[in-house]
Amino acid sequence: LTATSGFVNLDRENITPSVTPHIQPHATPRLHDLTFGRVVGRGAYSTVVLATGPSSELKVSSKASSIPSSKASSLLSSEKPLSSEKSRLSSDKPRSASDLSYAVKIINKRFLLRERKAKYAALEKAALVRLRDCPGVVRLHATFQDRESLYFVLEYAPHGDLLALLRRHGSLSRAVTCHYAAQLLSAIGALHSVGVIHRDIKPENVLLDSHYRAKLTDFGTAALLPQTHSNLEQVSRHVTTSFVGTAEYVPPELLAAGHADGTCDLWAWACVVFQLIAGRPPFQARNEFLTFQNVMAVRYTYPPGFPSDLKDLLRRVLRHEPRQRLLQPQITQHQFFAHTDFSEALWDKPPPPFGPYES
Numbered sequence: 200l201t202a203t204s205g206f207v208n209l210d211r212e213n214i215t216p217s218v219t220p221h222i223q224p225h226a227t228p229r230l231h232d233l234t235f236g237r238v239v240g241r242g243a244y245s246t247v248v249l250a251t252g253p254s255s256e257l258k259v260s261s262k263a264s265s266i267p268s269s270k271a272s273s274l275l276s277s278e279k280p281l282s283s284e285k286s287r288l289s290s291d292k293p294r295s296a297s298d299l300s301y302a303v304k305i306i307n308k309r310f311l312l313r314e315r316k317a318k319y320a321a322l323e324k325a326a327l328v329r330l331r332d333c334p335g336v337v338r339l340h341a342t343f344q345d346r347e348s349l350y351f352v353l354e355y356a357p358h359g360d361l362l363a364l365l366r367r368h369g370s371l372s373r374a375v376t377c378h379y380a381a382q383l384l385s386a387i388g389a390l391h392s393v394g395v396i397h398r399d400i401k402p403e404n405v406l407l408d409s410h411y412r413a414k415l416t417d418f419g420t421a422a423l424l425p426q427t428h429s430n431l432e433q434v435s436r437h438v439t440t441s442f443v444g445t446a447e448y449v450p451p452e453l454l455a456a457g458h459a460d461g462t463c464d465l466w467a468w469a470c471v472v473f474q475l476i477a478g479r480p481p482f483q484a485r486n487e488f489l490t491f492q493n494v495m496a497v498r499y500t501y502p503p504g505f506p507s508d509l510k511d512l513l514r515r516v517l518r519h520e521p522r523q524r525l526l527q528p529q530i531t532q533h534q535f536f537a538h539t540d541f542s543e544a545l546w547d548k549p550p551p552p553f554g555p556y557e558s
């Protein structure tokens with residue numbers, strides 16, 4: 200993808216110089232409504248590009264997915280748009296000052312098929328569709344495709360991610376940690392209530408929106424439980440997987456037995472909360488092998504001055520045996536959250552001033 204300084208229009212500029220772009224003249228999605236700008240992120244098989252476009256009602260199909268993962272080759276067909284007719288960006292309104300910014304995740308289909316990752320794109324869309332009304336999740340506004348790429352039009356979160364924030368300050372104050380720990384926990388609760396397990400929660404996957412609210416992103420490795428069964432109990436169902444998330448944040452059972460349930464998100468949550476105060480995740484070691492050994496032994500040490508109530512909470516979540524871990528509702532009732540309001544108000548309050556942890 201060409202990083203461009205000014206804005207360019209996809210129909211005028213080749214965004215994938217190695218492959219001829221094929222925006223169909225009658226392509227279902229109104230890709231032309233978007234004006235593309237700079238690259239704001241890169242993943243293993245995708246690039247995220249800032250774009251502006253109409254702020255009109257954007258709808259995305261509520262069908263779980265129309266990317267047939269079993270027939271991955273159909274991804275190459277531009278006749279099968281990702282979204283239904285209703286799913287496109289509406290361009291009826293003229294471009295105006297009310298245009299919004301979007302983060303458009305562009306996934307190269309050839310790469311997806313070559314790497315047998317088509318099902319991850321389908322999963323990501325299905326998860327984001329289920330989570331459209333969840334305040335702690337980056338919103339999916341529309342999806343479409345052309346011959347080369349899949350496009351996910353996402354809410355743009357302009358304030359970077361939690362890792363960048365943490366790096367700027369070294370660590371975060373107790374008040375800021377408590378604020379983001381609560382928002383993240385609430386988001387995880389919402390995910391689990393609709394049968395979505397994220398499986399790769401880490402600071403890089405927590406974006407900050409225009410109001411500095413936490414927004415979970417990157418659902419490409421999520422597990423989806425059948426929606427008819429989705430409730431908090433069903434999230435305790437094991438999902439067998441060959442997937443292992445990020446070394447520092449994976450629970451022991453995923454390493455040992457290759458399966459995990461919803462508690463894997465709470466394990467990762469505890470690791471992130473530890474990291475916000477300590478400046479480093481609990482099981483981090485010189486290399487991945489040593490990190491895994493620490494995880495398997497649940498071996499970690501707190502830096503001096505770590506708050507004792509948070510120690511108590513994290514100790515109850517970072518238990519080797521998943522069934523012994525505190526669950527989401529119990530965590531919200533812990534002393535550490537004694538002054539936290541877990542109602543909708545959680546999303547209305549701005550974060551406390553940013554600064555490092557001082558014991």
Ligand code: ADE
Pocket residue numbers: 239240247302337353354355356357406416
């Ligand atoms: N990087 C990846 N996704 C993003 C988003 N939705 N907003 C801003 N930056 C991003």
